[in-house]
Amino acid sequence: MAAGDISDSMVAQVRARSGLESVQQVTDADIFRFLNAGQRYLGLALRHGILPALLKRASGTLSSSKITLPSDFIYEQILMVGADESVARPIATAHYDQILGNTLHVPSLDTPYYQIWYDSDASAVRLNVYVGNASSTAAYVLDYWALPPDIDTDTDPVVPASVQTMMVEFAVARLREYQRAPAVKEQIFAQLHENINVLNSRYDRMAPRRDAQAPSYG
Amino acid sequence: MAGEITQEIMANVAGRMGDPAFDDFTEAEVLAYINAGYRKIVDLCVDRALWQLTAVDETLLVAGTSKYDLPSDIARPTLVLYKTIPAIIWSHADMRALKKPNANLGASETTPYWTVVDGDIEVFVGDGGVTQAGAETLDLWYIKEPTTVSETVDPELGKWFQNAVETYAVSLCWSQGQGDSNQSRTELIHFYAELQRINAPYIGIVPPMDGLPRDPQLDYLFSGGQQ
Numbered sequence: 001m002a003a004g005d006i007s008d009s010m011v012a013q014v015r016a017r018s019g020l021e022s023v024q025q026v027t028d029a030d031i032f033r034f035l036n037a038g039q040r041y042l043g044l045a046l047r048h049g050i051l052p053a054l055l056k057r058a059s060g061t062l063s064s065s066k067i068t069l070p071s072d073f074i075y076e077q078i079l080m081v082g083a084d085e086s087v088a089r090p091i092a093t094a095h096y097d098q099i100l101g102n103t104l105h106v107p108s109l110d111t112p113y114y115q116i117w118y119d120s121d122a123s124a125v126r127l128n129v130y131v132g133n134a135s136s137t138a139a140y141v142l143d144y145w146a147l148p149p150d151i152d153t154d155t156d157p158v159v160p161a162s163v164q165t166m167m168v169e170f171a172v173a174r175l176r177e178y179q180r181a182p183a184v185k186e187q188i189f190a191q192l193h194e195n196i197n198v199l200n201s202r203y204d205r206m207a208p209r210r211d212a213q214a215p216s217y218g
Numbered sequence: 219m220a221g222e223i224t225q226e227i228m229a230n231v232a233g234r235m236g237d238p239a240f241d242d243f244t245e246a247e248v249l250a251y252i253n254a255g256y257r258k259i260v261d262l263c264v265d266r267a268l269w270q271l272t273a274v275d276e277t278l279l280v281a282g283t284s285k286y287d288l289p290s291d292i293a294r295p296t297l298v299l300y301k302t303i304p305a306i307i308w309s310h311a312d313m314r315a316l317k318k319p320n321a322n323l324g325a326s327e328t329t330p331y332w333t334v335v336d337g338d339i340e341v342f343v344g345d346g347g348v349t350q351a352g353a354e355t356l357d358l359w360y361i362k363e364p365t366t367v368s369e370t371v372d373p374e375l376g377k378w379f380q381n382a383v384e385t386y387a388v389s390l391c392w393s394q395g396q397g398d399s400n401q402s403r404t405e406l407i408h409f410y411a412e413l414q415r416i417n418a419p420y421i422g423i424v425p426p427m428d429g430l431p432r433d434p435q436l437d438y439l440f441s442g443g444q445q
Contacts, residue, residue: 033230041381044415049431074378075267075419093265093272093296093359097304117359118272125269145419147378177388180236182401189408201435210433 006156006164010035013168018175026178028153031171035157036150038170042163043074043148045196047203053158056146065136066119067127072146080141081112081129088112088129099130108132166195221370227252227380228369231387243391249368251394255386255409256364259379260293262413264420265361270374273362281350285338289360297359300330300341308333308342316342382412 011031020026048055055077058070062081079088091099091113099107107113107130119126131138151157157164173188201207228248232240240248260268275289279301288295298305308316308331316323316331325331327349331342339358341348367373373383386409393402 030233033226037230037381037384040378041412044378044412074376096297096299100304116266116269116272118274120274120276125272147376174234177234178236178238182404186404198434198436202431202433204432204435207432207435 003156004152004154007032007035007151008153010151010157010164010168010171011153014171014175017168017172018179020175026175030178031175032150032152034171034174035167037174038167039148039151039157039159039163041170042159042166042196043145045200046163047200048145049203050163050199051148051159054146054148055143057141057143059139059141061137061139062129062131063137064121065129065131065134066122067129067140067142068122069116069125069127070142070144070146072149074145074147076114076116076127076142076144078141078143079112079114079127079129081131082109082138084110085141086110086112088114091115091130093117106132109136109138162199166192169195220372221368223372223377223380224249224252224367225369227367227373227384227387230384231391234384234388235391245369247394248387248391251387251390252383253364253366254390255383256367256373256375256379258386258409259375259382259413260361260364262410262417264417265294265296266420267416268361268375270376271362271364273360275358275360276355277358279348279350279354279356282347284342284348285336285340286356288334288337288339289358289362291362291365292358293361293363295334295339295358295360298330298332298339298341299355299357299359300332300343301327301354302357303328303330305330305332305341307331310335378416382409382416385409385412 011028014031014035015021015026018026043051043054056070056072060067080086081088086109089112093115096115099105099113105111105113109131113130114127116125116127118124119128127142129136129140148158149155157167159167169188169192173185173192176182176185176188228245229238231248231252232238232243235243237243260271265272271293273289273291277286298307306329310333313333316325316333323331324344325342326344333340333342339356341356364374365371373379385405389402389405389409392398392405
């Protein structure tokens with residue numbers, strides 16, 4: 001299967017589901033926009049365990065105790081610093097003084113802190129790491145939740161097949177809006193959210209394990 | 219190309235209103251609704267979710283001057299550093315305590331206080347007032363208002379905010395353009411749900427996100443999705 005074949009198949013499914021089979025009715029570019037919007041929507045709605053490709057890792061060395069955020073960064077999950085990979089704690093920007101004079105919160109390579117804020121020197125946002133040395137070049141590993149890459153006719157989605165189906169649902173809902181049928185769109189969204197809830201429920205720690213009992217009605 | 223993302227958002231909003239040619243809604247109207255959406259997002263999102271709108275305003279201190287202009291694009295302040303020392307925010311309503319000699323507060327160069335009045339930051343550093351030894355600064359860390367987007371200016375907030383802002387603009391189109399308040403309200407509920415998902419990782423309402431998958435809660439299906 002060539003790169004982009006899955007994406008092309010998704011476009012065809014959107015066309016079939018919406019009854020808009022021809023490019024005279026809706027362009028592929030429009031449909032790809034809806035599919036990509038759906039992928040971003042699901043990237044925020046689904047649990048990390050369902051979208052393993054979006055939990056990404058960046059690594060390198062600090063530059064003056066700072067990290068340039070990856071271009072697809074949405075939010076951080078774990079930051080590890082130094083040869084021992086000490087897990088850093090986030091610090092509220094408004095409570096910055098907490099790590100300046102409080103003897104219980106002394107930043108070091110063993111107990112690093114971090115926050116994300118605009119950096120005047122870089123004229124850009126940076127992840128600022130506090131290890132007790134403002135010019136630190138220690139190694140870091142940053143695990144973060146990423147923006148899914150857009151799909152197109154040459155690029156397949158990184159999300160699994162079940163989520164691709166949901167992207168198609170989302171795109172069909174958007175097309176219903178284009179067809180001035182917002183009530184139908186609402187019905188599709190309701191179904192989409194049922195699917196989201198069911199998929200997410202597997203990651204609820206109170207969820208059952210039904211393989212621990214014999215099937216009934218046997 | 220600058221403005222491409224904004225143009226995409228405009229096209230999506232107009233398309234979702236069944237008006238791809240901008241016949242019912244002008245480009246200027248749609249842009250106004252999109253910009254209103256970004257401002258609404260700043261109001262309703264936690265600061266950490268708005269890391270792309272963080273800013274620092276560095277002002278050279280002037281000896282004897284205690285008041286300094288707030289930046290024109292400020293949405294809300296977060297932190298003030300007086301000569302790199304975090305200053306303590308003080309309620310303007312409790313000014314009497316700060317103004318009178320009070321051993322408990324003890325405003326000084328090393329224990330600075332600040333408040334906001336008359337569009338300015340006012341710093342309190344005790345007797346003698348602000349000093350300047352060379353190039354010392356007052357640094358304000360703040361969340362800024364989003365830059366107004368246009369067909370040549372893209373939003374600062376990432377693409378993961380795009381669905382939300384489109385939905386907010388669609389809500390305004392329904393209420394102001396065609397006067398369907400029910401559909402407008404429905405879109406607004408979608409908008410709030412989008413922002414809840416964006417805020418969720420920061421406010422502790424999300425259950426464990428990974429781990430060993432269990433079996434699904436099928437009640438979601440058998441109850442007709444009412445849970």
